[in-house]
Amino acid sequence: MTFAARSVTDKITVIVLPIAAFVAAGFEHSNANLYLLPYALAVKNLANAEFWVALGQDASAYPALNAVSSVRNIVVATIGNLIGGSVLVGAVYWFVYLRRRH
DSSP: OTTTOOSHHHHHHHHHHHHHHHHHTTOOOHHHHHHHHHHHHHHHHHOOHHHHHHHTOOGGGOTTOSHHHHHHHHHHHHHHHHHIIIIIHHHHHIIIIISOOO
16 A cells, blocks of 8 residues: 555645554464564563562463464464465555456
């Protein structure tokens, strides 16, 4: 959509709604997960006791957060992003710009 927009204001305007919808729908982005999951693992495994006391939690409250589940999440999110980005976005561009008019 930003390639079809002509001014900077148009480009910003057309990109806000799809990003907001992506986040609001709860979808995951592989690039974001490549940062957030290792960060969460580091916090879980390296945070000191004062951190957990201030949080009112304990590291054992997050048993599903481990390296195996993180890698699995990144693989699945990447596959979904590839399908969504290539097939669904490509279909929208075909529908809007390339299909024949009768």
